[in-house]
Amino acid sequence: MQVLGDVVGPGLRVLFCGINPGLVSAATGHHFARPGNRFWPALHLAGFTPRVFRPDEQEELLGLGLGITNVVDKPSARADELTKAELIAGGENLVAKVLEYQPRWLAVVGVTAYRDAFNERKAVMGEQVRRIGETRVWILPNPSGLNAHYTLPKLAAAYAELEKVSSGAGGQ
Structure with missing residues (x-):
């Protein structure tokens, strides 16, 4: 397993934060790499990307x-394998x-x-009251195929809300 590096730089419009790397992502070095993960299609359908990127094209996001x-750097087969302590420590690192x-x-x-990471038991999807410095915070549904409650169209609609607000089209 290799360390899954961040795709990050100064001046980003949106920094997407996964929970932790899955085993396929850790093995390939690419975020959201497991076949069936809907992150890349949801990004495209929401209007963030001009086409569906492959995980190995993740660096192209910086130009957009x-x-x-990720909240936690440790890879696992499922996010529910993480401890609350790992999520809290990851939240501190994320800040x-x-x-x-x-x-x-x-x-x-x-x-x-x-x-769990921010000890905000009543947090719901969408924009949060919390700010980290000047950075505004938004919660999106997990694009993992294990999150069957959210179909791809529902995921794309949720991501599109953030795209609209973050691009200034939502009356920011």
């Missing part, structure tokens, strides 16, 4: 003002990363992970 990181890079938006993909 987008990036990717430091956001303060360093200062994206306009942090988009955490997974409400349960967000609740």
Whole structure:
């Protein structure tokens, strides 16, 4: 397994934050790499990307003002294998990363992970009251195929709300 590096730089419009790398992502070095993960199609359908990117094209997101990181760096087969302590420590590391890079938006993909990492039990999808420095925070549904409640059209619609707001089209 290799370390899954962040796709990040200064001045990002949105920094997407997964829960932790899956085993396929850790093995390939590419975020959201497991076949069946709907992150890349949802990004495209929401209007963030001009086409569906492959995981090995993740660096192209930077040119669009987008990036990717994770709450926890440790790979696992399922996010529910993480401990609450790992998520809390990951939340602290994420805050430091956001303060360093200062994206306009942090988009955490997974409400349960967000609740645990930031001890906000009542957090719901969408924009949060919390700010990290000047960075606004948004929670998106997890695009994993294990999150069957969200079909691809529902995921794309949720991601499109953030795309609209983050691009200034939503009355920011």
